[in-house]
Amino acid sequence: MAVFEPEAEGLVLDAEETGGDVVGRSPWSLAGRRLLRNKLALAAFALFVLIVAVSLAAPLYAHRVAHTDPYASNLSGTFQLNGKTVQVIQQGAGKLGLGETPVGPTWHAKYFIGADSQGRDVMARVLYGGRASLFIGVGSALLACLVALVLALVAGYFGGITDLVLSRLMDLIWAFPLYLLAISLATVLLARPTTKPLKIWFITLQAASLWIPLLIIGIVYIPYVFRPIRGQVLSLREKEFVEAAVAQGAGSLRVVFLEVLPNVLSTVIVLLPLMIATTILTESALSYLSIGVQPPKASWGTIVEDGQTLLYTRPWVAIAPGIMIVLTVLALNVFGDGLRDALDPRSKVRMK
Amino acid sequence: MVTFAVRRLLGLIAVMLVLSVLVFLIFFETPGVDPARLMAGRNPNQATINAIRHEFGLDRPLPVRYALMMKRMFITRDLISYGSHTRVIPEITSATPVTLSLVVGAAVIWVIFSILTGVAATVLRGTVFDPILMILALIGISMPVFWLGEIVNLFTQSRWHGFFLFSWVPPLGYTPITQNPLKWFEGLVFPWLTLSVLYVGFYARVLRANLIETENEDYIRTARSKGISERRVLLRHNLRTSMITFVSLFGLDFGILVGGGALLTEVVFGLPGVGLLTYNSLTSLDLPVIMTTVIYGAFFITLASALVDLLYAWLDPRVRPT
Numbered sequence: 137m138a139v140f141e142p143e144a145e146g147l148v149l150d151a152e153e154t155g156g157d158v159v160g161r162s163p164w165s166l167a168g169r170r171l172l173r174n175k176l177a178l179a180a181f182a183l184f185v186l187i188v189a190v191s192l193a194a195p196l197y198a199h200r201v202a203h204t205d206p207y208a209s210n211l212s213g214t215f216q217l218n219g220k221t222v223q224v225i226q227q228g229a230g231k232l233g234l235g236e237t238p239v240g241p242t243w244h245a246k247y248f249i250g251a252d253s254q255g256r257d258v259m260a261r262v263l264y265g266g267r268a269s270l271f272i273g274v275g276s277a278l279l280a281c282l283v284a285l286v287l288a289l290v291a292g293y294f295g296g297i298t299d300l301v302l303s304r305l306m307d308l309i310w311a312f313p314l315y316l317l318a319i320s321l322a323t324v325l326l327a328r329p330t331t332k333p334l335k336i337w338f339i340t341l342q343a344a345s346l347w348i349p350l351l352i353i354g355i356v357y358i359p360y361v362f363r364p365i366r367g368q369v370l371s372l373r374e375k376e377f378v379e380a381a382v383a384q385g386a387g388s389l390r391v392v393f394l395e396v397l398p399n400v401l402s403t404v405i406v407l408l409p410l411m412i413a414t415t416i417l418t419e420s421a422l423s424y425l426s427i428g429v430q431p432p433k434a435s436w437g438t439i440v441e442d443g444q445t446l447l448y449t450r451p452w453v454a455i456a457p458g459i460m461i462v463l464t465v466l467a468l469n470v471f472g473d474g475l476r477d478a479l480d481p482r483s484k485v486r487m488k
Numbered sequence: 489m490v491t492f493a494v495r496r497l498l499g500l501i502a503v504m505l506v507l508s509v510l511v512f513l514i515f516f517e518t519p520g521v522d523p524a525r526l527m528a529g530r531n532p533n534q535a536t537i538n539a540i541r542h543e544f545g546l547d548r549p550l551p552v553r554y555a556l557m558m559k560r561m562f563i564t565r566d567l568i569s570y571g572s573h574t575r576v577i578p579e580i581t582s583a584t585p586v587t588l589s590l591v592v593g594a595a596v597i598w599v600i601f602s603i604l605t606g607v608a609a610t611v612l613r614g615t616v617f618d619p620i621l622m623i624l625a626l627i628g629i630s631m632p633v634f635w636l637g638e639i640v641n642l643f644t645q646s647r648w649h650g651f652f653l654f655s656w657v658p659p660l661g662y663t664p665i666t667q668n669p670l671k672w673f674e675g676l677v678f679p680w681l682t683l684s685v686l687y688v689g690f691y692a693r694v695l696r697a698n699l700i701e702t703e704n705e706d707y708i709r710t711a712r713s714k715g716i717s718e719r720r721v722l723l724r725h726n727l728r729t730s731m732i733t734f735v736s737l738f739g740l741d742f743g744i745l746v747g748g749g750a751l752l753t754e755v756v757f758g759l760p761g762v763g764l765l766t767y768n769s770l771t772s773l774d775l776p777v778i779m780t781t782v783i784y785g786a787f788f789i790t791l792a793s794a795l796v797d798l799l800y801a802w803l804d805p806r807v808r809p810t
Contacts (some may be wrong), residue, residue, distance in 0.1 A: 277626070424632070458638070462627070462635075470626065
């Protein structure tokens with residue numbers, strides 16, 4: 137069992153804590169108490185949970201409230217608004233009576249914030265887009281953290297040639313500018329005939345699968361998590377409690393998982409929300425560049441791109457998904473900051 | 489210093505070599521992907537695919553393929569874009585001034601404003617202004633730059649364009665500085681501001697954290713006890729040390745932006761820089777262009793980061809490994 141040593145770990149007291157508050161408490165319960173005192177961080181977490189819940193409820197909104205299919209185009213459809221029949225795509229509404237303009241915000245259940253150029257309900261699409269964005273953001277952050285954690289434990293604990301190979305591999309990905317690497321991978325993986333699924337070794341992926349952007353973004357961020365954790369494992373390896381465990385006859389696996397892992401876990405937990413914020417921004421950028429989520433699926437980034445052509449006539453198509461991105465990323469950043477202050481007050485972990 | 493410089497430059501060459509191999513492997517050797525098919529763009533015919541296969545030596549062994557590619561990219565520089573049937577390298581060279589104009593201007597703005605914000609937040613600690621400034625900085629970091637750009641366009645180009653404050657904003661696009669310096673400046677004001685928002689937020693937060701950390705150092709206490717004014721302690725003693733992280737981060741971010749990171753801003757404001765070139769090739773799947781911008785961009789960024797390291801070692805002898 138790993139023992140937390142306040143002195144060895146240089147436990148730092150919070151401004152509102154006295155020595156008496158700390159005695160006899162585990163570091164996790166201390167962190168929990170600190171987090172509960174941070175109202176701003178809790179509010180941010182609540183906002184994130186709300187956004188996740190609303191996105192998960194997307195089918196409910198689409199089928200029960202708006203009665204629409206967020207993926208099917210509806211160019212010649214009509215609907216009832218205040219007892220009048222309204223065309224989804226209005227002909228000749230632009231200057232000189234030319235052009236086609238989708239219906240603007242109705243502020244009613246149907247087409248709440250209007251339609252896009254395909255006549256689809258933007259509100260329903262934003263909610264469905266949230267599912268894709270959150271799935272990719274959370275999934276790729278988890279993937280990056282998990283893979284990086286395992287690699288860092290192996291590299292840091294076993295050292296020698298294993299460490300050398302793994303660290304050089306990570307340096308290599310690190311040296312590659314993030315957006316350029318993501319663009320290269322996305323171009324190659326997405327720019328194929330879309331009819332046949334992609335086979336890489338034993339994995340088969342459908343052309344429009346959300347797993348493709350998820351894997352790309354996850355892989356790209358591995359070194360950003362690997363580096364700080366490997367450093368920590370290296371210094372933990374020299375600590376007395378590891379030595380003691382080895383002296384008691386514990387095997388490598390036991391030492392790594394029961395002694396070292398619990399001590400680096402707090403770093404990973406602090407990194408995770410900040411990572412998700414970063415991966416959501418990256419996903420939206422790739423989708424905006426049309427090399428992220430592929431049609432018919434949509435994410436917030438895709439919808440912002442859809443809205444660009446309608447920007448001056450129907451600005452809500454671009455504004456709404458952007459607001460969702462800002463709220464989600466802001467909530468995660470505020471919560472991540474609070475989590476860092478609670479778990480690891482001295483940490484230098486900073487994310488962009 | 490000389491040994492350090494030589495070693496850093498050797499490392500740089502090694503990284504560039506490996507990067508070029510990596511790009512080559514991604515574009516030509518990804519399992520399950522036929523590079524010739526990819527190169528030919530959307531809906532190609534079999535003849536084009538065969539021609540490309542021959543042209544890039546795809547029927548020859550791997551090392552030969554790599555050497556051939558590198559030769560065409562760096563020595564003969566005669567890669568042809570399949571979309572526009574023009575040579576790729578001159579296209580990139582002519583787009584570079586646009587990207588540089590954008591990034592240099594944004595860098596000036598973000599350096600000035602992030603120092604002001606960071607110092608102001610530190611001085612105003614304990615008042616409501618510090619948390620307000622930091623929340624604003626966090627909002628800046630959380631905004632996708634392409635979305636912010638669209639909002640800026642919506643107001644300056646359309647909704648508020650009739651209003652005298654914004655009526656001078658020219659339509660989206662770029663005017664070379666040699667042609668009309670005033671138009672060049674007017675067209676870049678909002679792209680500069682938009683691009684710098686993220687960096688103002690990020691650098692202000694980093695600077696504030698560094699300023700507060702340095703405040704506890706012994707030499708700051710010594711400076712205070714000598715009776716130096718608070719302002720002098722902050723600006724002469726504290727800010728100078730705190731700028732070390734700032735400067736090295738700046739070098740890296742500047743390199744990344746010039747090497748392709750300004751892509752999103754260029755796309756949303758229609759500035760024909762290297763980023764827009766890459767984007768247009770993405771939509772038409774013009775692989776030779778994408779590959780070349782990626783390699784040239786990556787090389788520029790690694791070069792910039794090596795220069796930052798050298799500058800850093802020259803300024804601060806402690807970081808030179810012996």
